[in-house]
Amino acid sequence: MGLNKGALEIWDTLANSIGLGGIPDIPGLDKGKVEVDRLLKSPALGQWREHQQQLQTIAQLLIEFQEADQVYKLAFAQMSLRSVEALRQRLSNISSNEEKISTVRDFYDLWVDVNEEIYSEFAMTDEYQVLHGDFVNALMALRKETNAFTEKLYKAVNLPTRSELNTINKRLQEQRRENIQLRNEIKRLASQIASKTKKKTKPSSKIQAIPKQDKDLSKIKGVGPKIVEKLHTQGIETLEQIAKMQLAELEKLDEQIGGNGRILRDQWGIQANQLLNH
Numbered sequence: 001m002g003l004n005k006g007a008l009e010i011w012d013t014l015a016n017s018i019g020l021g022g023i024p025d026i027p028g029l030d031k032g033k034v035e036v037d038r039l040l041k042s043p044a045l046g047q048w049r050e051h052q053q054q055l056q057t058i059a060q061l062l063i064e065f066q067e068a069d070q071v072y073k074l075a076f077a078q079m080s081l082r083s084v085e086a087l088r089q090r091l092s093n094i095s096s097n098e099e100k101i102s103t104v105r106d107f108y109d110l111w112v113d114v115n116e117e118i119y120s121e122f123a124m125t126d127e128y129q130v131l132h133g134d135f136v137n138a139l140m141a142l143r144k145e146t147n148a149f150t151e152k153l154y155k156a157v158n159l160p161t162r163s164e165l166n167t168i169n170k171r172l173q174e175q176r177r178e179n180i181q182l183r184n185e186i187k188r189l190a191s192q193i194a195s196k197t198k199k200k201t202k203p204s205s206k207i208q209a210i211p212k213q214d215k216d217l218s219k220i221k222g223v224g225p226k227i228v229e230k231l232h233t234q235g236i237e238t239l240e241q242i243a244k245m246q247l248a249e250l251e252k253l254d255e256q257i258g259g260n261g262r263i264l265r266d267q268w269g270i271q272a273n274q275l276l277n278h
Contacts, residue, residue, distance in 0.1 A: 051152075054145070054148075054149050054152075055149070057145055058142070058145050058146055058149060061138070061141050061142040061145055062142055064138050064141075064142075065138040065139055065141075065142045067138075068131075068134045068135045068137075068138040068139075069135060069138075071131060071134070071135075072131050072132070072134075072135045075122075075127070075128070075131050079118055079119065079122050080115075082118050082122075083114055083115045083118045083119075086114045086117070086118055087110070087111060087114045090110060090114060091110075147162065150162070151163060215237055215238050215239075216239070217231055217236070217237075217238075217239065217242075219239070219271075219275050220239075220242070220266070220268050220271045220272060220275070221266055221271060222262060222266045223268075227257060227259075230256075230257040230258070231253075231257060234253060234256050234257065236253070239272040239275055239276055240272075240276065242268050242269060242272040243269060243272035243273045243276055245269055247264075250263050250264060250268065250269055251263075251264065
């Protein structure tokens, strides 16, 4: 039958060469496991007892994971043997029906179909659920303990830990969200302001004259050079200052310069206003 006969011989040889006994029975293996288990469960002593205890826990979890992984792989090896037997049966049926597999591609497609069928049946069994659950649980427990131990080591040498980096990333993400909200709020307020100020008042083309301050205090009647000097000593430099003074301020200024009531008698405030408005 050509390819069919050769394939049957190959897979028959392979199936006979692989045993289903599982883990080989090594003399003294069980005793060694007991001793290792006793060592890992011994109490930690000394200055580094916490680290020792954590390392013992990691080692114990590693052994449990390796055992779960070994059982998991053994189950898949047995499934592979069932796939080989199923393929052998398929090839036998093809041969009995006087059909023929003429290309390697046809043989490969048949092999894939058989494996998918066997795996789908195995994946729906309770055995697979238990094996897969034990494997994942052992892996997660080992990963959790190793991460905790790594955190302690990083803290001991002042390096950023995973939890610290996660906290920083979380805060950065929160700040990004807040910045986005603030930018959106600023855009909204800017659009509101722009809509309210569409009609802007145009600046006047006329240049408004800035009134000049009149510093000639002698324009006031009765004010001579000596009185001007006294006014300067009191910080009075312009007519505007005198024009803005109230009655009490004028009386106080009169006392400061020794005017003997001259400022009120001569009505300096009124004169200053008249001179400015002239």
